[in-house]
Amino acid sequence: MMRQNQLVREIIKHKYMYLFLFPAIVWFFIFYYIPIYGVTIAFKDFSIMDGILGSEWIGFDHFERMFGAPEFTRVLRNTLIISFLKLIFVYTSGLFLALALNELFHDKFKKIVQSISYLPHFLSWVIIGSIMVEILSPSSGLVNYMIKAFGGKPIYFLAETEWFVPVLILSDVWQSVGWGSIIYLAAIAGVDPQLYEAATMDGAGRFKKIWHITLPSIANVIIIMMIFNVGNMMNAGFDQIFNLYNPMVYEVADIIDTYVYRVGLVQMDFSFSTAVGLFKNVIGLILVLLVNRMANRYGQTGLW
């Protein structure tokens, strides 16, 4: 009785705080929790007329169809391949840039390079995609002009399956390398300068210093960033791919997210598309949980 009164008093005392939180609680309920309930249509024969509640339960039919569909195997494979290549190239490019920037002598030059390299991070993939379409155009684009100038044949980069994925990876490196270096530069700035002085005394060259001092000192940041990237494996980059791909390269470019969009919102197959999305979310959630455990083990800096 006493305790309950105390709780009520505490709540009344902080009534403004609950008032501040109220819109957030309502908003999250409507825009996040109701759609989570909406996931049940993956197990229903959903029709717009009957609504989510009125549609009939059909169990795992959509999932059986999903695992039997050749496109599903294709999008799953593409998602994993593109994610994996991005993990290798895009992720390491930020680290390399940070190490290279750290070797520059002129601070002002370093600042200018950094500022310029951040620019693409501020542009949407619609804009970057548009720039790429213009520059890679087989008839009037800059890149193909150069290829022709050297006697080569123009390449339709965005429509050829063997070129599409390299273009994807390279453009992602271009967009994110500068921004990706920030975290590592911050970590490098925290390394004790005495370590470098001592190494110089011992006659270490700069590669030796990078290898034996810089990298080990920032190892936990590297591992943690790597781990979080693994947790994000199911997202191969919807914005980028959606703005660059076309039916000619679906074979290598179609990923789970673009497939969910097409089947769901273009072909209006709501239930099946939700089932595919649910599969992706569940695998993604499992990856995040695993990865957080690993992050806690390696550096005690997991998310929770």
Add this chain to the structure above:
Amino acid sequence: MAIVGQRRRFTLFDYVNYLFMVVLCASVLYPIMYLFFLSVSTREGLAEASSSILLWPQGFSWGAYEGFVKQSYIYTGYAYTVGRTLIGTFLSVLFMSLAGYALSKYIPFKKSITFYFILTMFFSGGLIPTYLLIKNVGLIDNPLVYILAPPFLYNTFYMLILRNFFMTIPGSLEESAKIDGANDLRLFFTIMVPLAAPAIATISLWVAVNHWNSWFDSIIYMQSPEKQVIQVHIRKLIIEQSARMMSQTVSFFDKAEAPTGESIKAAAILITMFPILCVYPFVQRYFVKGVVMGAVKG
């Protein structure tokens, strides 16, 4: 600036490294300059030019831009983009600051409420259930969707950054304000918001850039072309190569002096990224601060 470490010599590695940095910068700057040169070049100039590697404009005309001034879709697109960026950012930061502040206090059920927000970072309904919800609450083709629909009004990660910042403000300030008779609302707006200005500014910039660059919500929730944001129009013009869009644009030009299609497209891309090009050099340091802050404390 002076060379750091006078005893170090410029080795082959340094030459390669410096050259690499110059190439990196050129790879960012040249495409933008190229678009600019292309956009102001005249039709005759481009025809005469021996290559499409433009190092300066071929001829000079603002024609490709003048055409857009008469375009209705550019006006409505820009108006919606600017409108959602201003209103959306203001409301979003206001509500997130209020929630972030409340989460920085010791109140009953704080842990459960925080968990309620954090859970949404790891599991969500996905595209279709969210779309069906937006449809059911009548937000399809309603401009309010730009402000209300996820992920804009509230973002758990940004809220936590704000909360962490509010936690660093000493509690004694709050007590003295309360003794002077301020209630929580007054305390928040007159004392906490000014003190948290650096964090609030950083988050505002993040939200504003996200709003400016947003396009997918406009594609899926807005059916009327006149309510779509500028990014979607650019997408139609260049990525989807929409013939209707191109003819609509070209028809505004006098046939003889019409800029080429490439100039028009280049101008369109630049018009859309112009505001970001102008503000990013000034705001990037706040962004960097935010990234480091988020990474260290997140």
